[in-house]
Amino acid sequence: MSKPGDFEAVAADIKKLLHQPEYDDGSAGPVLVRLAWHSAGTYCAETDTGGSNGAGMRYEAEGGDEANAGLQHARVFLEPVKEKHSWISYADLWTLAAVVALKEMGGPQIKWLAGRTDYVDDSKLPPRGRLPDGAQGADHIRFIFYRMGFTDQEIVALSGAHNLGRMHMDRSGFHGPWVPNPTRFSNTYFKIMTDYDWKEKTLENGVKQFVYVDEDLDEELAMLPTDLALVKDESFGPWVQKYAKDKDLFFDHFAKAFGKLLELGIQRDANGNIKNTDNVKGGYHA
Numbered sequence: 001m002s003k004p005g006d007f008e009a010v011a012a013d014i015k016k017l018l019h020q021p022e023y024d025d026g027s028a029g030p031v032l033v034r035l036a037w038h039s040a041g042t043y044c045a046e047t048d049t050g051g052s053n054g055a056g057m058r059y060e061a062e063g064g065d066e067a068n069a070g071l072q073h074a075r076v077f078l079e080p081v082k083e084k085h086s087w088i089s090y091a092d093l094w095t096l097a098a099v100v101a102l103k104e105m106g107g108p109q110i111k112w113l114a115g116r117t118d119y120v121d122d123s124k125l126p127p128r129g130r131l132p133d134g135a136q137g138a139d140h141i142r143f144i145f146y147r148m149g150f151t152d153q154e155i156v157a158l159s160g161a162h163n164l165g166r167m168h169m170d171r172s173g174f175h176g177p178w179v180p181n182p183t184r185f186s187n188t189y190f191k192i193m194t195d196y197d198w199k200e201k202t203l204e205n206g207v208k209q210f211v212y213v214d215e216d217l218d219e220e221l222a223m224l225p226t227d228l229a230l231v232k233d234e235s236f237g238p239w240v241q242k243y244a245k246d247k248d249l250f251f252d253h254f255a256k257a258f259g260k261l262l263e264l265g266i267q268r269d270a271n272g273n274i275k276n277t278d279n280v281k282g283g284y285h286a
């Protein structure tokens with residue numbers, strides 16, 4: 001047990017659990033990033049519902065959304081950290097874990113502020129279906145991300161998270177990693193999206209995705225229809241090209257957009273404290 005507010009101690013324990021030799025590509029990092037994204041990405045600006053506050057994914061109403069299949073792995077990885085530092089809310093732990101994991105995987109530092117509560121406010125529960133469907137195209141992507149308040153530029157930057165991790169047939173129905181080194185954050189996703197010749201493939205479960213096969217690679221690479229929809233779109237496309245050429249620009253824009261994602265629906269006063277709560281306060285910038 002650490003002192004309440006000692007986020008450095010929590011971050012240190014998150015770092016220790018990232019190395020998971022038996023799991024996927026040897027790291028818990030990618031699935032932790034996805035946990036934070038799915039916890040926050042249910043937000044609707046117009047109705048002020050959803051978002052990371054409340055950690056609603058612990059319960060069936062939100063956790064049972066088929067888009068969240070597989071994220072129990074991330075929550076299980078984090079459970080010993082929660083047991084040791086019981087003062088931290090799950091909502092803070094899940095978002096902090098992504099920030100720590102991204103940095104450890106070579107990504108940018110993301111500004112993170114504490115104070116989320118685990119109180120599930122039923123009036124803020126997101127309905128199912130708020131997260132994106134990889135089989136769709138640009139209109140769907142805009143529908144989902146405009147609802148949260150993101151711009152086209154931010155949408156492309158956030159999509160760069162697919163530099164990490166892989167798809168699992170038993171979770172989403174899709175299969176494979178996007179990039180050859182899926183535990184290292186970079187702009188490779190954008191580079192290969194534009195440079196490689198992607199071929200449509202129907203998997204044995206009937207699901208369609210795009211693949212790139214190269215005998216020098218251990219396995220074929222994959223792209224979702226939504227990933228490739230970014231290249232062709234007249235407003236998304238130029239950002240794909242810019243991020244493919246300029247890693248620093250991508251890192252800067254990704255850090256800002258991911259930081260914004262984690263704050264959706266969180267109302268703070270001028271000091272950064274969440275209004276009307278006595279939650280543990282602080283931040284993590286190291």
Ligand code: DDH
Nearest residue numbers: 030031034037132133134158161165166167168171172226
């Ligand atoms: Fe994603 N994502 N994502 N994604 N995502 C999947 C995996 C990961 C979509 C679909 C899928 C973001 C945007 C989109 C990560 C982060 C982010 C999988 C595979 C699908 C399908 C799941 C599985 O089978 O295990 C779609 C569609 C979109 C969209 O924008 C239209 C964003 C914005 C992020 C983010 O973090 C900001 C990460 C990381 C993974 C890898 C997870 C893992 O277990 O590995």
